[in-house]
Amino acid sequence: MLDEVYTAVATPNIALVKYWGKRNDELILPHNTSISITLDETFKTTTSVAFSGKLDRDIFFINGEEQNLDSHEVKERFKVVDEMRRMAGSAEHAVVYSVNSFPTAAGLASSASGISALVFATSKALGLDIGTSRLSIIARQGSGSACRSLMGGFVKWKKGEKDDGSDSYIEQIKGNGYWPDIVAFVAIVSEAKKKVSSRAGMKQTVETSKLYRERPNVAEEHAKELEKAIMEKDFPTLARITMEESNSMHAVMLDTFPPIIYLNDISKEIIHAVHELNSGGNIAAYTFDAGPNAVVVTTEKNKGDVYNALNSIGGIKDIVELKIGSGPRIADRQYEAEINAIIEKNR
Amino acid sequence: MLDEVYTAVATPNIALVKYWGKRNDELILPHNTSISITLDETFKTTTSVAFSGKLDRDIFFINGEEQNLDSHEVKERFKVVDEMRRMAGSAEHAVVYSVNSFPTAAGLASSASGISALVFATSKALGLDIGTSRLSIIARQGSGSACRSLMGGFVKWKKGEKDDGSDSYIEQIKGNGYWPDIVAFVAIVSEAKKKVSSRAGMKQTVETSKLYRERPNVAEEHAKELEKAIMEKDFPTLARITMEESNSMHAVMLDTFPPIIYLNDISKEIIHAVHELNSGGNIAAYTFDAGPNAVVVTTEKNKGDVYNALNSIGGIKDIVELKIGSGPRIADRQYEAEINAIIEKNR
Secondary structure: OOOOOEEEOOOOOOEEEEEOOOEEEEOOOOOOOEEEEEEEEOEEEEEEEEEEEOOOEEEEEEOOEEEOOHHHHHHHHHHHHHHHHHOOOOOOEEEEEEEEEEEOOOOOOHHHHHHHHHHHHHHHHOOOOOOOHHHHHHHHOOHHHHHHHOOOEEEEOOOOOOOOOOOOOOOEOOOOOOOOOEEEEEEEOOOOOOOOOOOHHHHHHHHHHOHHHHHHHHHHHHHHHHHHHHOOOOHHHHHHHHHHHHHHHHHHHHOOOOOOOOOOHHHHHHHHHHHHHHOOOOOOEEEEEOOEEEEEEHHHHHHHHHHHHOOOOOOOEEEEEEEEEOOOEEOOOOHHHHHHHHHHOOO | OOOOEEEEOOEEEEEEEOOOEEEEEOOOOOOOOOEEEOOOOOOOOEEEEEEEOOOOOOEEEEEEEEEOOHHHHHHHHHHHHHHHHEEEEEEEEEEEEEEEEOOOOOOOOOOHHHHHHHHHHHHHHHOOOOOOOHOOOHHHHHHHHHHHHHHEEEEOOOOOOOOOOOOOOEEEEEOOOOOOOOEEEEEEEOOOOOOHHHHHHHHHHHHOOHHHHHHHHHHHHHHEEEEEHOOOHHHHHHHHHHHHHHHHHHHHHHOOOOOOOOOOHHHHHHHHHHHHHHHHHOEEEEEEEOOOEEEEEHHHHHHHHHHHHHHHHOOOEEEEOOOOOOEEEOOOOOHHHHHHHHHHHHO
């Protein structure tokens, strides 16, 4: 008899109020609340999971390639499976088969959609009946910002106050249908893999940046202001806070020793182009994560102008238009043949 | 009879602990103490001044070209002449003839050497018998950082506490003979004029950067640490603070809204190259002002390696080696013929 396969689809999120720095490295507890929008399925990870008594080890495939579960990065991310297996009281090993469908490589990080899909599919495969806030606490421990991809629309990851992290989970501010006018362009500047991992980089920032002493206060203020702007559908304020947050995070990165500099001359051109577009009032906002690629947020009315401005900048390799997405979902089972072949081969 | 001409020579300074932000825009009082080294006469301004009863207006030449004294920038800088004329009780108008001898244009700002030479020559021309700390209070009101060029060696500009600025003046930490081992390379990346003036830029930073709330505290800590490192001739610590200060200032510039970004991809390469050189301990330090050009500070022992590392970076137009200088001096009278011709023409 075949082992049962569960499949989930999840998407990246892009932070408008940024997460950069942990108050607890082990539990992945952030120094500040962050707010993101979950993107639609233009970029997505599809992950199938099966638990089987026939295996004596976990097996993890990404894009058809088996991953080394002893590698630090994979082990950290796979912790979420151990945690849920413990919760379910299961002793069976898992096959995880994950496929990233990202039109351009490294345009957006696949870790958030990957971990979110993994957590979602695994909870179904193990028959765990737990809510999203609890799931987000598990996902958070795989990779902090991943937890925000467990819901659609505008999502807040609360920093929490408790030492055990039980109050550091996500809440949906508004769903993806609330403000359909919002458009996000991903401007792909470089496909190169980032030199400094986010995990290592933010640790260095917390340890060495002296301006970081003020950063959590700034982010908490911005989170409150942004939540209000979302509730009031106040795009100019949303845009201002989004840009200030991107700049604030890249400022503390630059203030890290040695400095972490992700923005390059093309990123600078994008920043200047957006401020030029905004000279008569904010119609667009840039935001950058741990790389030179920009996400430019605007509205349907202005998206033509914004696209044209981006398109006139030399050095941008691709511009992809996205909308706000609805969050992860259970899909028809996929990669069933691949998973069963893996189990047969490894039993 | 010819009017008497007085001539002074002054040089730029480069801040190791940075000045970026005023607590009083009118008096030019800084939010924090800064520390600089005054450079040698490789780059210098030579300024001759004569006061004459034959003129009915002030006349100001830079590099042979008459300046418009109604322009905002020139007027601000010329305030120092008015101030000293008031102190001397003189009613005569001045001819100022100033020549910048900078091997490469815009490699370093000429405002500090220019104002410093102007203040020095004018005080002599007016027969004012005032000390350097008092002179620095006058120079400060022409352009903040200029006051640090009124002494040689390692110079501290105290932020002061008083509202009238009477305790915000310079002090020499050590003269130019104290640590002759120090070498400074100026790496010229761009000769383009900066888009945002320092004056306007730092005002925007103080008004809009939220991380700036912590910046004065950081700079005060760095100033204390750096003064100690100078007293102990502790180069690795001097280098670390110098780099942290440059990064801290450029971080609050980036955190300004809209952001001020002076560093470019070549500046980034210089930063990375210096950290590479420092992998076994700090032997060099970069520092950037309001532009992409770097000053890289090192010592005689390591200057060959540092030069070679800089020289291998494409996009650097010129590398100039300097030592710490001795500060401004009164020189043999120069441009006497030019000044008397100007007086004759305008009487």
